[in-house]
Amino acid sequence: MGIIEKLRLDGKKAFVTGGARGIGKAIATALAEAGADVAIVDVDIDEAQKTAQEIAAANGCKTLALKCDVTDKEQVDATIAEIRGQFGRIDAAFCNAGICINVPAEEMTYEQWKKVIDINLNGVFLTAQAAGKVMLEQGAGSIINTASMSGHIVNFPQPQCAYNASKAGVIMLTKSMAVEWAKKGVRVNCISPGYIGTDLINNAEHLKPLIKIWNEQGPLGRLGSPEELQAIAVYLAGDSSAFTTGSDFVIDGAFTCV
Ligand code: NAD
Numbered sequence: 001m002g003i004i005e006k007l008r009l010d011g012k013k014a015f016v017t018g019g020a021r022g023i024g025k026a027i028a029t030a031l032a033e034a035g036a037d038v039a040i041v042d043v044d045i046d047e048a049q050k051t052a053q054e055i056a057a058a059n060g061c062k063t064l065a066l067k068c069d070v071t072d073k074e075q076v077d078a079t080i081a082e083i084r085g086q087f088g089r090i091d092a093a094f095c096n097a098g099i100c101i102n103v104p105a106e107e108m109t110y111e112q113w114k115k116v117i118d119i120n121l122n123g124v125f126l127t128a129q130a131a132g133k134v135m136l137e138q139g140a141g142s143i144i145n146t147a148s149m150s151g152h153i154v155n156f157p158q159p160q161c162a163y164n165a166s167k168a169g170v171i172m173l174t175k176s177m178a179v180e181w182a183k184k185g186v187r188v189n190c191i192s193p194g195y196i197g198t199d200l201i202n203n204a205e206h207l208k209p210l211i212k213i214w215n216e217q218g219p220l221g222r223l224g225s226p227e228e229l230q231a232i233a234v235y236l237a238g239d240s241s242a243f244t245t246g247s248d249f250v251i252d253g254a255f256t257c258v
Helices: 022-033 045-059 073-087 110-138 161-184 205-217 226-237
Strands: 013-017 037-042 063-067 092-095 141-146 186-193 248-251
Touching: 013 022, 013 073, 013 110, 022 037, 022 045, 022 092, 022 226, 037 045, 037 073, 045 063, 063 073, 073 110, 092 110, 092 226, 110 141, 110 161, 110 186, 141 161, 141 226, 161 186, 161 248, 186 226, 226 248
Parallel strands: 013 037, 013 092, 037 063, 092 141, 141 186, 186 248
Antiparallel strands: none
16 A cells, blocks of 8 residues: 555544634544544534534535533533544544633733633643543544644744743643553644644734734745645544654744744
8 A cells, every 4th residue: 555545544533623713624624535534623613513514515524513612621521422422433633722812921810821721731631631531442543732833932022921831731741641652552743833824813903913023034934824734634643653653743834943
């Protein structure tokens, strides 16, 4: 079998948190195009349903749309149980839901701090733990967390201490779980994107003037697109990445190199 065939995900069952739009939607689309059935997990159930329908219609695969707040352990556990019940197993889990709040450290309220840490770090822990338990029983599975280049560098000029701290946490959580579960068949990796043109950036009025600055800061001179993260998602979800665990893939157009 050639490498392109090996990269296919036929028969695989996957889910993506924050899958309704942006990076999560692009990942879910890619998994379906590669042959997987995919559950779209999101707090925004209307958009999740639209995305699930769109992906099923385009690829003829089975999709699910499930409402879940990743900060709520009961909801997360119930959602993972539902996916396993409907699909029979879980081969790939993308813990991707995240938010950003841009407030100077001295002005950030404790509520704002906790909200970012809760969704971006605690949410990834709860989701990866619940999916990990299923995969440990199966003796196989791949977990992919969405970190960020902001887990490696401090963004400038916009302040985002909670976001940066949460993403650095996701990278070490990824490596910790990877080591604990390595011999049990469960792989854990993360992707660390640079600036990607999604609602997270495009809908934030205060960030729009910064796009020009980021383009000047970055060697490629442009933002990335969600589609430019699809190939790595397919690779990490499938068996051709069997030796890849505990890795953090920085895909940032060389932003963190300078
Ligand atoms: P987005 O805002 O376009 O989409 C995020 C999705 O997550 C939304 O559908 C939203 O409803 C969902 N979500 C938010 N809170 C949730 C919760 N508590 N439970 C379940 N779902 C929830 O954002 P995006 O740009 O696609 O970002 C996706 C991930 O990529 C995030 O973790 C983000 O931090 C990370 N990231 C984004 C960029 C970027 O430049 N866009 C760069 C690096 C990393």
